[in-house]
Amino acid sequence: MTAELVITGGRLIAPAGSEDAGAASVDVVIEGGHIAAVVPAGQAPAARRTLDASDAWIMPGFVDIQVHFRTPGATDSEDMDSGAAGAAMGGVTACVIMPNTNPPIDTPDMVNEVLALAAGVPCDIRTSAAITQGRAGERLADLAALYDAGVRVFTDDGDCVADDALMEAALAATVRLPGAVISQHAENPAMVAGGVINAGAVAERLGLRGRPAEAEVSVVHRDIELARRTGGRYHVLHLSVAAAMYLVARAKRDGVAVTAEVTPQHLVLSEDDVERLGTTGKMNPPLRLANDVAALRRGIVDGSLDAVATDHAPHHPSLKERPLVDAPPGMIGVETMASVVWSELVASGQMTPARFVEVVSTAPARIAGIIDHGQPIAVGSPANVTVFDPTESWIVRAADLQSRSLNSPWAGRTLTGRVRHTVLAGRPVVANNDLCA
Numbered sequence: 001m002t003a004e005l006v007i008t009g010g011r012l013i014a015p016a017g018s019e020d021a022g023a024a025s026v027d028v029v030i031e032g033g034h035i036a037a038v039v040p041a042g043q044a045p046a047a048r049r050t051l052d053a054s055d056a057w058i059m060p061g062f063v064d065i066q067v068h069f070r071t072p073g074a075t076d077s078e079d080m081d082s083g084a085a086g087a088a089m090g091g092v093t094a095c096v097i098m099p100n101t102n103p104p105i106d107t108p109d110m111v112n113e114v115l116a117l118a119a120g121v122p123c124d125i126r127t128s129a130a131i132t133q134g135r136a137g138e139r140l141a142d143l144a145a146l147y148d149a150g151v152r153v154f155t156d157d158g159d160c161v162a163d164d165a166l167m168e169a170a171l172a173a174t175v176r177l178p179g180a181v182i183s184q185h186a187e188n189p190a191m192v193a194g195g196v197i198n199a200g201a202v203a204e205r206l207g208l209r210g211r212p213a214e215a216e217v218s219v220v221h222r223d224i225e226l227a228r229r230t231g232g233r234y235h236v237l238h239l240s241v242a243a244a245m246y247l248v249a250r251a252k253r254d255g256v257a258v259t260a261e262v263t264p265q266h267l268v269l270s271e272d273d274v275e276r277l278g279t280t281g282k283m284n285p286p287l288r289l290a291n292d293v294a295a296l297r298r299g300i301v302d303g304s305l306d307a308v309a310t311d312h313a314p315h316h317p318s319l320k321e322r323p324l325v326d327a328p329p330g331m332i333g334v335e336t337m338a339s340v341v342w343s344e345l346v347a348s349g350q351m352t353p354a355r356f357v358e359v360v361s362t363a364p365a366r367i368a369g370i371i372d373h374g375q376p377i378a379v380g381s382p383a384n385v386t387v388f389d390p391t392e393s394w395i396v397r398a399a400d401l402q403s404r405s406l407n408s409p410w411a412g413r414t415l416t417g418r419v420r421h422t423v424l425a426g427r428p429v430v431a432n433n434d435l436c437a
Contacts, residue, residue, distance in 0.1 A: 001045055002045065002046050002047060002048055003029050003030070003031060003044065003045050003046070003047040003048070004030055004031050004047065004048055004049070004426065005029075005030040005031075005047055005048070005050070005051070005383075005423070005426060005427075005428065006027055006028065006029050006030070006045070006047035006049075006050045006051075007027065007028040007030070007050070007053050007058055007385065007387060007421070007423070008027050008041065008042075008044065008050050008051065008052055008053060008054070009025045009026075009027065009041045009042075009052065009053050009054040010025060010026065010028070010053025010054070010056050010057060010058035010387055011024070011025055011026070011053075011056070011057055011058065012026060012038070012057075012058055012377050013058075013059055013353045013354055013356075013357050024040065024041070025040075025041035025054075026038050026039060026040060026041055026058070027039050027040070027041055027042070027043060027044035028044075028053075028058055028377060028385070029044050029045065029047075030383040030385075030423065030426045031426070032426065033382060033425045033426035034380060034381065034382055034383055034426065035377060035378060035379055035380065035381045035382075035383050035385075036379065037379060038377065038378065038379060049428065051387065051420075051421045051428060051431060053387045053420070053421070055389065055391070056387050056388060056389045056390070056420055057353065057387070057388045057389075057390060058377055058385060058386075058387055059091075059357050059377070059385070059386045059387070059388055060362065060373070060374050060375055060376065060377060060381075060385065060386070061091065061092065061093025061373055061374075061384035061385055061386045061422065061423070061424070062090065062091045062092045062093065062337070062360045062361050062386055063092065063093070063094045063095065063361050063364040063365040063368070063370060063373050063374050064087065064090075064092045064094075064095040064096070064309055064310050064312065064334050064337060064364065065095070065096040065153065065261065065307065065309045065364045065367060065368045066096065066098060066157070066183075066237055066238065066261065066309040066310060066311050066312070067083065067087070067095045067096065067097055067098065067310060067311075067312040067334055068097065068098050068100070068311075068312060068313045068314065068330070069082075069083035069084075069097050069125070069312075070083075070314060071083075071097075071101065071114060071117055072101050072102060072103065072113075072114070072117075073101045073102025073103070074101075074102065074316075075404075076316050076404065077314045077315050077316045077319070077404055078314040078403060079404070080117050080118045080121050080125065082402055082403055082404045083095075083097075083121075083312070083314075083334070083402075083403070084118065084121035084122050084125060085121075085122060085402040085435055086312075086332075086334050086335040086401060086402035086403050087122075087123040087334045087335070088122040088123050088422050088424070088429045088430050088435065089335050089401075089402055089419065089422070089430055089433075089435065090334050090335040090336060090338055090339075090419060091338050091386035091388060091419035091422050091430075092123055092334055092337070092338075092422075093123060093124060093373055093384040093386065093422065093424050094123065094124040094125075094126065094365065094370050094373040094374075094384065095123055095124075095125060095126070095334065096126045096127065096128050096153055096368050096370075097114065097125060097126070097127050098128055098155065098157045098158070099127070099128050099129050099130045099135065099155065099156075099157065100130075100156075100159070101114070103134075104130050104134055104135045105127055105128070105129050105130060106130035106132075106133055106134060106135065106141045106146075107142070107145075108142075108145050108146060108148070108149035110129075111127055111129060111146060111149045111150065111151060112149065114127050115127060115150075122422075122424060122429035122430070122435065122436075123424065124370075124372075124424065124425070126150075126152075126153075126368065127151065128151065128153035128154060128155050128183065129141065129143075129146040129151040129153075129154055130154070130155070130156055131143075131154045131155060131161050131166075131167075131170050131182065132156055132161060132166060135156045135158070135159055137156065137159060137161055137163060137166065138163075138166075139166075140169055140170060141154075143170065143173045143177065143180070144173070147177045147180055151180075152179050152180055152181065152368060152369035153180075153181055153183055153235075153369075154170065154180065154181070154182050154183065155182070155183035155184065155185065155237065157183065157185045157237055158185060158284075159185060159189070160184065160185050160186060160187050160188065160189055161184060162188065162189050162190075162219075164222065164226070167182075167184075167222075167223060167226055168226045168229070168230060170182050170232075171223075171226050171227050171230045171233075171234060172230040172231075172232055173232070174232040174233045175230065175231050175232055179369040180233065180369075181233040181234070181235045181259075181367065181369075182232060182233065182234055182235065183235040183237050184219065184220075184223055184234070184235070184236060184237060185237050185238075185284075185285075186219040186220045186223065186236055186237070186239070186244065186285075187215045187216055187219065187284065187285055188214075188215040188216075188218050188219050191211075191212055191214065191215035191218070192211040192212070192284075194209045195209050195210050195211030195212075195286075196208040196209060196210070196211070196282065196286075196324060196325050197210060197211065197271060197274050197281075197282060197286045197287070197324075198210055198211060198271040198274075198286040198287060198288050198289070199211055199212040199213070200271050200289060201271070202271045202274055202275065203271075206275070206324070208324070208325060210286075211284070211285065211286050213240075213241040213243065213244075213288065213292075216239070216240060216241045216244050216285055217243045217247070220236055220239075220247050220248065221247055223236075224247055224248070224251045224256055224258055227251075227256050227257060227258055228251070228254070228256045231257070232257065233257045233258075234256070234257065234258045234259075235258070235259045235260065235261070235367060236248060236258070236259070236260035237261060237309070237311070238261065238262065238263050238266065238285060238309070238311045239260045239261065239266075239296070239305065240262075240263075240266045240285040240286070240287075240288050240292065240296075241285075241288055241292055242291065242292045242295035242296065242299075244260075245260065245295060245296060245299045245304050245305060246304075248260045248304065248305070249299070249304040252304075259306040259307070259367050260304075260305050260306055260307075261305065261306060261308065261309040261364070261367075262296050262299070262305050262307075262308060262309075263308070263309060263310055263311050263333070264308060264310060264333055264336070264337055264340040264341055264344075265283065265287065265331055265333065265409055266285075266287065266288065266292075266293065266296055267293065267296055267297055267300065267308075267340075267345070268293065268340065268344055269281070269287050269293070269409060270287055270288060270289060270292070270293050271286065271287050271288060271289060272290065273287060273409070274286075274287060274324075277409055278324065279320045279321070279322065279323075279324055279327035280320060280331060280407045280408070280411075281331075281409060282327055282328075282329050282330075283311070283313065283329045283330050283331055284329040284330075286329075297344075297345065297350065300345070300359055301345065301351050301355060305359075306359070306363045306364075306367065307359050307360075307363040307364040307367060308337065308341055308359045308360050308364070309364060310333035310334050310337050311330070311331070312331075312332055312333050313329070313330025313331055313332065313407075314330070314332050314403050314404060314405030314407065315327075315328050315405050315407055316404070316405055317405065317406050317407075320405075320406075320407050330407065331409050332398075332401065332403045332405055332406075332407055333408070333409075333410075334403075335401050335402060335403070336396060336401070336408065336410050336415070337360065338360055338388065338419060339394070339415040339416070339417050339418055339419075340410060340415060341356065341359070341360060342356065342415075342416065343415045343416045343417055346390070346417070347390070347416045347417060361373070361374045362374040372384065382425065383423055383425060384423065384424060384425065385421075385422075385423040386419055386421070386423075387419070387420045387421040387422075387423075388417060388419055388420065389417065389418050389419075389420045390416075390417050391416065391417070392416070392417065392418040392420075393414060393415070393416050394414070394415055394418050395412065395414050395415075396408060396410040396411055396413050396414075397411065397412075398411040418433065419433070420432060420433060
């Protein structure tokens with residue numbers, strides 16, 4: 001019998017706490033979009049196609065639950081094809097697009113429209129939907145109808161749902177919608193109005209109005225209390241402040257249904273990098289203090305934070321060439337996410353490979369209700385798989401990335417660890433660092 005696909009000679013990352021993770025090389029046999037067998041290296045049957053995983057890890061495909069592919073409304077910055085290509089090159093087999101498009105994704109018809117545009121791309125694209133109609137923060141969208149259309153993540157990302165009653169009603173709705181989660185861009189709009197970068201020494205030196213940490217902390221505190229009261233599911237998008245993380249960790253201990261994600265940039269960069277990066281260093285929430293960075297790194301390792309998500313936010317170069325105060329916020333990152341996290345945390349010995357898989361694959365899939373991704377490499381699991389070379393060193397060049405935009409904060413940086421192959425539903429979409437035709 002000839003197999004459809006065999007990934008040969010790689011090592012598996014076992015769950016955290018297992019002592020035999022990576023002890024022996026294996027072959028992974030894939031048939032009909034699922035993993036058919038995992039056998040010792042060299043024992044797989046002949047295959048119509050093989051992918052070499054020698055000296056590499058075979059992992060569940062990565063999952064990025066916060067990306068902006070600018071469709072509809074800004075496809076000169078990114079579209080489904082370019083965004084999904086970057087995701088695939090970064091080992092991401094599933095991602096969740098945000099609804100702050102033009103028009104916003106706030107009806108079942110819009111959900112169906114954007115998903116149709118994503119058909120056939122090399123990543124499994126899911127969409128979130130707005131919490132409020134038009135993302136205007138005035139009336140709830142029809143969350144039940146959006147849920148019936150397949151949406152599980154609701155967010156007004158880019159804007160905070162500031163109204164207490166609306167946020168409470170949204171959280172209460174998740175109790176009636178199994179698997180649904182309310183995801184919040186946690187910055188009090190009144191406190192950050194006109195703010196450009198973190199409220200701190202760099203903003204003062206540049207004469208810019210800042211976005212204070214308290215704007216995030218106050219919203220996270222309020223939302224946790226609303227989640228506690230309603231029993232609803234709450235997720236903090238791109239958490240950036242240590243004090244907010246401590247609130248999340250305490251709420252978890254209390255049994256509140258709360259999770260939080262952090263971006264690679266908030267794990268590595270601080271406000272001190274803004275002058276070097278220019279407008280590429282501008283994002284919301286902003287890059288914070290070095291002390292916040294250190295705390296968030298500890299938090300993603302120890303479980304205070306649940307997942308890494310990129311907030312991949314492409315902007316056409318002409319938009320980022322404006323003065324800092326006028327340029328739109330955001331950085332690209334879906335293609336570099338895994339390599340940045342591996343370089344900074346795993347290669348340095350701070351994070352285990354098993355925890356790496358949890359934060360870039362298993363946990364984000366669980367948070368967003370994407371049940372066919374983030375599954376272990378085991379017989380019967382869907383064949384959404386990434387082969388990751390932990391020692392390959394490469395230099396990030398923004399122009400070589402798949403995005404239509406160039407605003408990568410990692411441009412010029414040498415990273416350790418790179419995706420070699422990406423398999424989506426049993427089909428190679430990246431092989432040997434190249435997109436498959």
